[in-house]
Amino acid sequence: MASRGRGRGRGKWPGGGYDHPARHTPHEDFPEIALPEMTCARATVEEKAMIVATLKFEDFWRNSCYHLEEDAPKKKNDDKEIERYSDRKRKTQSKREALSSYLKLTPANFPAELVQGSKRGQASNKKLRWDRGSDDQPFEVFEKLEEKHKEGDKKTEKDGDDEDEHEEEEVEEAESSDDDYNQNIEFDDDDDDWNQEEEAHEDYYD
Amino acid sequence: MVSQHGILLAVSIISDHFGPLVSKVCGCLLRHGALPLQEIVRRLELSPGQVKNSLLVLIQHNCVQAFNSPRGSGDKTATHYLANFDNILHRQRFSKFLSVIRADIPESEALLEGLLQNGRLTFDQLVERTISKVPEGSITPSREEIRMNFNKLVFAHYVERCPKPEPFFDPLVDEQSTSTRKRAKTVEIALSIDKKVVNTASLSDAERFSEIPYIMEDASNANDSTHSSIAGTKRKHNALEVDAELNSTIAENEVLWRANFEKFIFCLKKKFCADRKKPKLKVGTHPIWEAFFEASLIERDNNSVTSPINGILERVGQKEGGTLMTLDHITRVLEELNCNPSSEDPDSFILDLSRIVEASQNEEIESLVKKKYGHAAFTIFRLLVRDGCPMETDKIIDTTILDKQIVYGTLYKLLKDDYIETERILSGTGTGNLQFFVWRVKNTFREQFIDNLYHAALNLRQMVNYIADLLLEGSKDDTKLRNRKNILILALTRHDDSLMLFNGF
Numbered sequence: 001m002a003s004r005g006r007g008r009g010r011g012k013w014p015g016g017g018y019d020h021p022a023r024h025t026p027h028e029d030f031p032e033i034a035l036p037e038m039t040c041a042r043a044t045v046e047e048k049a050m051i052v053a054t055l056k057f058e059d060f061w062r063n064s065c066y067h068l069e070e071d072a073p074k075k076k077n078d079d080k081e082i083e084r085y086s087d088r089k090r091k092t093q094s095k096r097e098a099l100s101s102y103l104k105l106t107p108a109n110f111p112a113e114l115v116q117g118s119k120r121g122q123a124s125n126k127k128l129r130w131d132r133g134s135d136d137q138p139f140e141v142f143e144k145l146e147e148k149h150k151e152g153d154k155k156t157e158k159d160g161d162d163e164d165e166h167e168e169e170e171v172e173e174a175e176s177s178d179d180d181y182n183q184n185i186e187f188d189d190d191d192d193d194w195n196q197e198e199e200a201h202e203d204y205y206d
Numbered sequence: 207m208v209s210q211h212g213i214l215l216a217v218s219i220i221s222d223h224f225g226p227l228v229s230k231v232c233g234c235l236l237r238h239g240a241l242p243l244q245e246i247v248r249r250l251e252l253s254p255g256q257v258k259n260s261l262l263v264l265i266q267h268n269c270v271q272a273f274n275s276p277r278g279s280g281d282k283t284a285t286h287y288l289a290n291f292d293n294i295l296h297r298q299r300f301s302k303f304l305s306v307i308r309a310d311i312p313e314s315e316a317l318l319e320g321l322l323q324n325g326r327l328t329f330d331q332l333v334e335r336t337i338s339k340v341p342e343g344s345i346t347p348s349r350e351e352i353r354m355n356f357n358k359l360v361f362a363h364y365v366e367r368c369p370k371p372e373p374f375f376d377p378l379v380d381e382q383s384t385s386t387r388k389r390a391k392t393v394e395i396a397l398s399i400d401k402k403v404v405n406t407a408s409l410s411d412a413e414r415f416s417e418i419p420y421i422m423e424d425a426s427n428a429n430d431s432t433h434s435s436i437a438g439t440k441r442k443h444n445a446l447e448v449d450a451e452l453n454s455t456i457a458e459n460e461v462l463w464r465a466n467f468e469k470f471i472f473c474l475k476k477k478f479c480a481d482r483k484k485p486k487l488k489v490g491t492h493p494i495w496e497a498f499f500e501a502s503l504i505e506r507d508n509n510s511v512t513s514p515i516n517g518i519l520e521r522v523g524q525k526e527g528g529t530l531m532t533l534d535h536i537t538r539v540l541e542e543l544n545c546n547p548s549s550e551d552p553d554s555f556i557l558d559l560s561r562i563v564e565a566s567q568n569e570e571i572e573s574l575v576k577k578k579y580g581h582a583a584f585t586i587f588r589l590l591v592r593d594g595c596p597m598e599t600d601k602i603i604d605t606t607i608l609d610k611q612i613v614y615g616t617l618y619k620l621l622k623d624d625y626i627e628t629e630r631i632l633s634g635t636g637t638g639n640l641q642f643f644v645w646r647v648k649n650t651f652r653e654q655f656i657d658n659l660y661h662a663a664l665n666l667r668q669m670v671n672y673i674a675d676l677l678l679e680g681s682k683d684d685t686k687l688r689n690r691k692n693i694l695i696l697a698l699t700r701h702d703d704s705l706m707l708f709n710g711f
Contacts (some may be wrong), residue, residue: 029668029672030669030672038693040700043692043696046305047696047699047700049301049305049308050301050302050304050305050699051301051692051695051696051699053300053301053304053305054298054300054301054695054699055695057300057301057322057323058222058223060323061222061223061224061323062222062223064323066223066224066263066266066267066324066325067223067224067225068224068225068227068228068256068259068260068263069225069227070225070226070227099259099262099263102266102324102331103262103266104328104460104462105262107371108371108460109326109368109371109462110262110265110272110371111261111265111272111285111371111372112285112372113243113258113285114258114261114262114265127338128334128335128338130320130334130335130338130339131323131335131339
C-alpha cells in the first residue's frame with residue numbers, strides 16, 4: 001500500500017486519511033515539567049513574615065465556623081446501625097463552632113430576611129475559641145521539632161547571615177504549632193530538584 | 207464586568223476560605239450580577255437554609271453587599287445581594303495589610319488581625335478575643351489600653367464602621383437620568399451600578415471614622431465637678447453624661463467594625479510608586495523622595511500624596527547628607543520629581559500618583575511583549591501605544607527602521623495574540639486597486655492582559671493547593687514539598703503586586 005510520506009504502512013484504511021489514531025491518555029493535572037532556574041531575588045525578611053501570615057490566615061479560615069460544610073445535617077439517632085468507618089473519621093475531626101456564636105445576627109447588621117427566626121444571642125457565658133489553639137496536638141509538635149533539628153543544621157549554613165540577625169524580630173509567635181505557619185520559612189535555593197537543566201528564561205510577570 | 211478568569215480566581219479564593227457551598231453562591235452572584243434570595247436558590251438548586259448561611263458568611267466578610275430594590279410595579283421591594291469582586295481579591299493580600307500596620311502602628315497589629323480574620327467585630331468581641339489570646343503568665347492589657355490602640359486605627363482610617371446592611375437603591379432612577387445618551391454602553395452602566403450600591407451603603411466619613419468615645423467611668427468625679435453649679439445645669443449635665451455613656455456603650459457593644467481596605471490599598475500604592483521610581487532617581491535625590499512620602503498627611507483622595515514642606519524639611523534633615531541641603535535645592539528637586547505646590551496650601555506639595563501607575567502599567571506590558579516576542583515587537587508595540595492612532599505598515603517600517611520581513615512577522619504574531627488589530631483599506635484612486643493595512647493597538651488589550659494575570663494567579667493557587675493535599679497525605683519529601691509551597695506562595699505574593707497595579711490599585 002502506498003503510504004503518503006508519513007505513514008508507516010498501516011495497511012488499507014477505508015478513509016485513506018490519518019496516520020495517527022487518537023490515543024486516550026489519562027489527564028494529568030500537574031505534569032512534571034522542568035522549570036527554569038530561579039534567578040529572582042530571595043525572599044526578604046518582610047516577605048517571609050507575609051508568607052507566615054498568609055498561612056496563618058488560610059489555616060484559621062479552614063478551621064473556623066465560617067467554613068461551611070456541604071454535608072447534610074446530622075443523621076438521626078442510629079444506634080442500631082453498624083458504626084461505619086466514615087462515622088468514626090467524622091468524630092475525630094474537630095467540631096466547628098456555631099456561626100451564630102460569632103455573628104451578631106440582628107436586623108441592624110444583616111438583611112432582615114437572613115436573620116428571621118435565627119437564635120439571637122447565644123449563651124454569652126460560652127467561651128469562644130477565636131483562634132485554633134496550639135495545644136491540640138502536642139505530640140505531633142515534638143515530632144516536627146525533631147525533624148527541624150535534623151534539617152536545621154544543614155539549612156542554617158545555606159541560609160546565611162541575614163536570617164540569623166533578624167531571627168528575633170521575625171518570630172511572631174513563640175508557641176509551637178503543628179501547622180504550616182510556624183515552620184521556618186527556608187528556601188532551598190541551592191538544592192532545588194526542580195531545576196534539572198538550564199533552560200531559556202520562561203516568561204514571568206515582573 | 208469581571209473577566210472570566212477573574213471570576214474563577216475569586217471563586218477559588220472563596221472556596222479555599224469558606225468551602226464549596228459558599229463559593230457556589232458567590233460564583234452565582236459574580237456571574238449573574240445582583241440577585242434576590244429566591245433566585246439564587248432556584249439557580250443553584252440548594253436549600254434556602256444553605257444559601258442564607260452562605261450569604262451571612264459572605265456579608266460578614268464584606269464580600270457581598272445587600273440592598274433593597276423595587277421589584278416589579280407597585281411598592282414591593284426585594285432584598286438583592288451584590289458580590290464585591292475587589293473585596294474578594296483583597297483577601298489574598300491580608301498579610302500585606304498586616305505588614306502596613308506593623309510598620310505604622312505595631313501595637314494595634316493584633317486588633318487588625320482579629321478584624322481581618324473575622325470580617326466584622328464589635329469592640330467588645332475584640333476585647334474578648336484579645337484577652338483570650340493572652341498567654342498564661344503574661345499581663346492582660348486593660349480595656350482602656352485596648353480602646354486606645356483601637357482608636358489609633360480608627361483615627362488613621364485603617365478601621366471603619368460597617369456600612370448599612372440593607373440600604374434602598376433604585377437602579378432605574380439613575381438610568382432615567384442617563385437615558386438621553388443613546389449609545390449608553392451597558393458595560394459602563396453595570397460597573398457604575400456596583401459602585402453606586404457601595405456608595406449608597408457607605409456611611410458618611412464623619413460617621414465611618416468616629417472613634418469610640420472615652421467616658422469617665424468614675425461617677426463620683428462627675429458629681430464633684432457639678433457641686434457648685436445650679437440645679438438646672440446639673441440635671442442637664444447628667445443628661446449629657448447619660449447620652450455620652452449611651453453612645454459609648456453603643457459604640458462598644460453594638461457597632462460592627464471592619465478593616466478599611468481602601469486605606470490599605472492606598473498605602474500599598476504609595477509604597478509601590480515610591481519604590482518604583484527609586485532606581486530612576488538622580489544621585490542625591492533619594493533622601494528628598496523618601497522624606498516626601500514619610501511626611502505625608504491624611505490624604506483627601508486615593509490618587510495623590512500631599513506633604514507639608516516643614517515635615518519634608520524635618521525628615522530630610524534626619525537623613526544622610528540632608529542637613530547640607532537648602533530649601534531652594536529641595537524645592538527644585540521636588541518640582542523635578544513632579545511634586546508640585548498645592549493650590550490650596552502653598553506650603554504643601556502634591557504628587558499625582560496616577561501618572562506613575564499608568565507609566566508602570568505600560569512598562570509592564572511592554573516588558574512582557576519584549577520578553578515574549580523580542581525587541582522588534584517591543585519597538586513596534588511601543589510605537590503603536592504611544593501614537594494611539596492607526597498606522598500604516600510602511601510607516602511602521604520607516605519609523606522603526608526595521609527589516610520589512612521582521613515587521614510583517616512581528617505584526618502577525620501580535621495580531622494572533624490579540625494585542626493589535628488591523629484594518630484593510632482599499633484605495634480605489636487612480637488606475638490600480640491599492641490596498642494597504644493599518645494597524646493599531648487593540649483597546650481591549652489591557653483587559654486581556656488583566657485576564658491573563660488572573661489566570662496566572664489561579665494557576666498558582668491550584669498548584670499550592672495540590673501541594674497542600676500532598677502534604678496532608680504525608681510523604682517522605684515533606685520538607686521539599688514545603689519549600690516548593692513556600693516558593694509558590696512567594697510567587698503569588700509578588701504576582702499580586704501586578705494584579706493591584708493593573709486594577710489601578
